[in-house]
Amino acid sequence: MKVLIAPDSFKQSLSAPEVAASIAVGLQRAIAGVQTVCLPVADGGEGTTEALVHSTKGQLLSHTVMGPLGETMGALWGRIPAGDKIDGCAVIEVAAASGIDKISPSEGNALTATSRGTGELIAHALDQGVREFIVGLGGSACNDAGAGLLSALGVRLLDAEGQMLAEGGAALARLDCIDTSGLDPRLAQCCFRVACDVTNPLLGDQGASAIFGPQKGASPQQVQELDFALKQFADISEATTGKQDRLNPGAGAAGGVGFALMQYLPCEFGPGIELVLDTIDFASQLSEVDWVITGEGKLDEQSQYGKAPMGVAQLS
Numbered sequence: 001m002k003v004l005i006a007p008d009s010f011k012q013s014l015s016a017p018e019v020a021a022s023i024a025v026g027l028q029r030a031i032a033g034v035q036t037v038c039l040p041v042a043d044g045g046e047g048t049t050e051a052l053v054h055s056t057k058g059q060l061l062s063h064t065v066m067g068p069l070g071e072t073m074g075a076l077w078g079r080i081p082a083g084d085k086i087d088g089c090a091v092i093e094v095a096a097a098s099g100i101d102k103i104s105p106s107e108g109n110a111l112t113a114t115s116r117g118t119g120e121l122i123a124h125a126l127d128q129g130v131r132e133f134i135v136g137l138g139g140s141a142c143n144d145a146g147a148g149l150l151s152a153l154g155v156r157l158l159d160a161e162g163q164m165l166a167e168g169g170a171a172l173a174r175l176d177c178i179d180t181s182g183l184d185p186r187l188a189q190c191c192f193r194v195a196c197d198v199t200n201p202l203l204g205d206q207g208a209s210a211i212f213g214p215q216k217g218a219s220p221q222q223v224q225e226l227d228f229a230l231k232q233f234a235d236i237s238e239a240t241t242g243k244q245d246r247l248n249p250g251a252g253a254a255g256g257v258g259f260a261l262m263q264y265l266p267c268e269f270g271p272g273i274e275l276v277l278d279t280i281d282f283a284s285q286l287s288e289v290d291w292v293i294t295g296e297g298k299l300d301e302q303s304q305y306g307k308a309p310m311g312v313a314q315l316s
Contacts, residue, residue, distance in 0.1 A: 002035040003027055004289040006282070008308035009040075009047040010297035016040030016051040023293055039285060041294070043308045044195025044272020045138030046101070049091045052134070053078040055280040058088065063124045065097045065117035066148075068141035069107060070167060073097075077121050079130065080279070087129035089279075092121050094254045095139030098148070100216060103141055108217035110226060112168035113142040115257050119152025126186050134279065135261070136195045136272060137254040143213050144169040145202065145230045146260020154182035155264065169209075169255070170222075172229040178240045183264065192265050195272035200252035202245075202259045203231055208252035216255070230256055237263050273311030282315060292316045 005027075007019040014022065020038035027034050039055050042048035053060045058080030067073040075097035082089035095101065097117030100108070122133065142148065147157055148167055156179035157165045157172070165171040200206050209218065209226040218226060234246045237259075245251055245262040250269050252258060261267045277283070286292070294312040 001031065001033070001291070002037065002289045003291045003293060004037045004039060004285055006039045006041050006292060006294045006312050008042055008294075008296040009051070011046070013297060016042060016047055017054040019295070037285065037289065039280060039282065041273070041276050041280070041282070041308045041312060043311070044136040044197060044275060046093065046095045046099070048136040048195065048272065048276065049076060049078040049093050049096065052080055052091050052276060052279060056080040063121060065120040066114065067102055067117055068098045068113045069103055069109065070114065073102065073117070075117055075121055077125065079125075079128070082132050085132060087131065089132040089134060090122075090125035090130040091134045092118065092125065093136040093139070094118050094257055095136070097121050098142050099139045100141040101139060105217070108141065109168075110143045110213050110216040110218035111170035111222060112166070113144065113216065114148035114167035115140065115142045115144055115146050115255070116148030116152045116167060118257070119149035122149070123152055123184065126184060131186070131190045133190060133192045134195065134275065135192055137258055138197070138272070140254035140257065141216055142169070142257070143209055143216060143218065143226050143255035145172065145208070145233045145256030146258075147172060147233065149257060150260050150264060153187065154184045155180055156182060169226045169229050172233040173225070175232050175236055178236055180240065180264070187265055190266060192261060192267035193275055194250075194258070194261055194267050194269045195275045196250040196253045196258055196269045197272050198253045199249035201247045201249070202234055202251040202256050203227055206252070208256040211252065212255060234259065273308050276308075277311055277315055282312070286316060
């Protein structure tokens with residue numbers, strides 16, 4: 001008997017590779033002669049980097065970046081094989097450098113939290129020669145519409161006096177001009193595949209600030225303040241790029257980072273579990289196995305909506 005073990009992480013307990021290894025140990029103790037293949041998966045949120053690195057035999061790396069509240073911190077990213085490209089593909093999670101789990105609830109500040117660290121990870125991967133990226137948008141602490149990310153990649157966000165804006169979404173209310181002349185030219189050579197499982201637009205009652213802002217500590221008044229600031233950013237950004245993206249599904253993901261990626265980077269969005277399963281060529285692993293075991297930390301009504309176990313079950 002041959003069993004393919006493909007779980008997601010059990011949050012606050014075990015990572016996906018640890019879950020897979022534990023299941024394998026249990027099977028080998030219980031069934032004589034069983035063969036196990038561990039292929040941990042993820043749905044694009046926290047743990048995606050570790051799962052993809054493990055399943056593709058890639059590298060888990062670290063780089064020092066600006067954290068969500070401006071602190072210096074180390075953030076993990078992955079480099080995995082990518083066809084004939086010798087520099088591979090970078091796997092970067094917003095949660096790794098700009099994640100809500102990087103700060104305590106008492107420290108959270110949705111007005112000033114920044115996505116700059118995520119942009120610094122992208123810039124670092126570019127320096128390493130990488131031109132293909134997988135970006136996971138789950139678990140952010142920021143509500144800055146990706147302004148910090150763009151600043152790290154060379155975009156200048158200026159007020160009416162020509163001064164650079166401070167970090168965070170609230171500062172965007174003072175935005176007067178977006179200077180893209182310094183945007184890293186290497187980005188034009190890149191392909192970004194974005195794992196995004198939410199369909200929220202950037203603004204309004206279903207937008208980034210209204211839906212996700214309270215989870216990041218924003219009061220009702222601050223939600224209104226942030227939505228106004230993000231509208232200012234959207235107005236000037238869309239006038240700058242000539243692209244209309246504020247209503248696109250996923251524009252509000254990760255505090256609006258989805259919108260920034262749509263506006264300024266060559267990217268394609270897709271469900272996280274589909275992207276992960278395609279990257280590890282999951283379908284090709286099924287022909288020689290008798291059973292597939294999957295799971296996540298909690299199976300509930302949300303599991304059927306783009307979560308890893310349902311994606312594995314549907315493909316199996």
